[in-house]
Amino acid sequence: MYYIRENAKAILEENVAKYNRFKELNLKLDMSRGKPCVEQLDLTNGIFDVFSSKDIPIGSQDYRNYGIIDGIPEAKELFGALCGVEKDEIMVLGNSSLTIMYDTLQRAMQFGVDGNLPFNKQEKIKWLCPVPGYDRHFAITELFGIEMINVPMLNDGPDMNVIEEYVENDSAVKGVWCVPKYSNPQGIVYSDETVIRFAKLKPAANDFRIYWDNAYMVHHLGKDVPLLNLLQEAKKYGNEDMVYMFGSTSKISFSGSGIAFMCASKHNIDSLKKLMFFQMIGPDKIAQYAHVKFFGSVENLLKHMDKQAELLKPKFKVVSDVLNKELKELCQWVEPRGGYFFGVDLPTGTAKRTVELCKEAGVVLTEAGATYPYKNDPNDTSIRIAPSMPSIDDLTKAMEVFACCVKIAWAEKEVEKE
């Protein structure tokens, strides 16, 4: 049956009947959380076994003691190589890149960026937000009272015409949130052209920075899709101070006990460290050392990520199969090439209703609108599906419920229009 208005009533009836049978199953399924599953975490368990007391270097720099504010040299070397930067272009810090981003922005608010006026003392601050995007990014800028501007995501990254227009003409625009590789939630990789256009920006504001959250840099599902190195590209145009790059092992090793890092020009790092001094003595160097011992090299780390991909691929396939089989006519999405999510566009005005229907049937989805600034998805269309946590069986069941709910939400609306 085609999904056209004439068929809406029949489709509604059929799917409500199906839906009621789902409800009788008392399901408790969760596709909302971008968390690794137990089996993925198990891959890192060995981190405690390759590492014992006698391994901790004790020399002029005892890693058990205070100090080394920007991370141990071994960790800078490993993660610097991973990120394609020099050792004076990286700081290896605590267990969360979200915290580094928050702290960096809070410092900009309170003290200003590299000698410029604190954001708190400037008239108005604006931020560009490619949508759909990561809710925790938007939550930070909203908290600070920064005006967020939606920028549409295209298949190769944010619409660069919009980005250039704002950044180069409005000096109130101080930043942009980017997840450039396997983006959250669509799994899109920014094209070379997109990265180069970012690198070439001529910002109206001195204190404009690109917040480049490379959270999924090695989180391919099939073949790795290469991403140009923004910091290196920016150097070609004398723009290296415009770039902050962030990353972590939260979805490489343990999500709560990983290592986070920030890459930037030497000038920016020096400028940031001066203020970081007041907030911290140093990161957990033993956790850093454990990671260095466990992974050993970029090559090994990539092999480890192949194992992660093997665990995730069948789950992404379940989602893809159901979407292709059931929802091709109603929904739009990009097949994610990595990362943790599917970003799915439902028929206009049905996302909230779909999430609500799913919830009533025991299937938790990420809140509708969560992927937009102010949780306001103007077309009520965007849904984020997180396949990593549930088992294949649970996921299959949950996706069936989801497909059924999308159809009901669409049909309800069509019937209403009659």
Added chain:
Amino acid sequence: MYYIRENAKAILEENVAKYNRFKELNLKLDMSRGKPCVEQLDLTNGIFDVFSSKDIPIGSQDYRNYGIIDGIPEAKELFGALCGVEKDEIMVLGNSSLTIMYDTLQRAMQFGVDGNLPFNKQEKIKWLCPVPGYDRHFAITELFGIEMINVPMLNDGPDMNVIEEYVENDSAVKGVWCVPKYSNPQGIVYSDETVIRFAKLKPAANDFRIYWDNAYMVHHLGKDVPLLNLLQEAKKYGNEDMVYMFGSTSKISFSGSGIAFMCASKHNIDSLKKLMFFQMIGPDKIAQYAHVKFFGSVENLLKHMDKQAELLKPKFKVVSDVLNKELKELCQWVEPRGGYFFGVDLPTGTAKRTVELCKEAGVVLTEAGATYPYKNDPNDTSIRIAPSMPSIDDLTKAMEVFACCVKIAWAEKEVEKE
């Protein structure tokens, strides 16, 4: 020879001769850093041996995964018991209490304390600073442009008449830094009366908070000197929301890889967590679990601290012996009953010169004035000695140099006056 003006010339000559012999030794000694020594850190090495992959609880809350913003229940229980608070009165967080203090104050600056106007938007903010005190505290308040007011330390804590006068009459006074037990640098323990007077304060400002940095809560050198529990005392006067208490295992387990915590009323904790959400996903729960496994109970933790004391006691004795033998006439100090430092008052106007002389002879002391806000010790008298890091031999030599330099600095000044 008595240290009176008549003898100054002779004392100067004698000690300059001695000093020149010290210089020929090309010493490289450091009494500046409040860091544990290698042997102290070795006490915790076992933390990796009691702990392996299979120990990590995996259940509804997998400690390897994201989440639990305020710490794992086992850690709240252990450190809550240590601090004498309930499990809803403690958050167990990252590796640094300094970071918790900084973040708490930064939140007060940006967002205000518990619904009050952000400090950033208030006319003027003042902070009480018992002196001598901890340089890293003062550095934070100075960074935020907060006006710091010196409060003299007495033998049983800060001068409470001064504290009460300011707190109860000046609504610009929003906080006070305290190290209530084995204070930095003097090793003073606040008396019951002092703690009770803190607990009873009637602040002019709603958003006044006591920053109670109980960094050395179990760091006795001989018999433990008990300290009243400020949060529990404050409850008696309905003042529990006035208190933030901080602590960490930085000088219990590993200095860079310990566990830090914050205790406060349930109301304050709830209020703080709402904002913390934007900055963090959760602390390193595996590090927390390792600490719980390693220490097991408060009783074991205290036994561990007895071992730390055994390592520190002979070092503190060296300092005490030299002070008593050589500098009784010239200096004043309190015998520290715990903690990491001696606070020594030199003759007025000689602290800077003494540090300079020591440095030239290869002995590094904490910068003179460091224990005062703005690094401004008005009488140039206060010196902090940190005996923990050097070996007994090095410390003995360093203290001999120190005594010689104090005498020279005093004698130079006396001779000048003639």
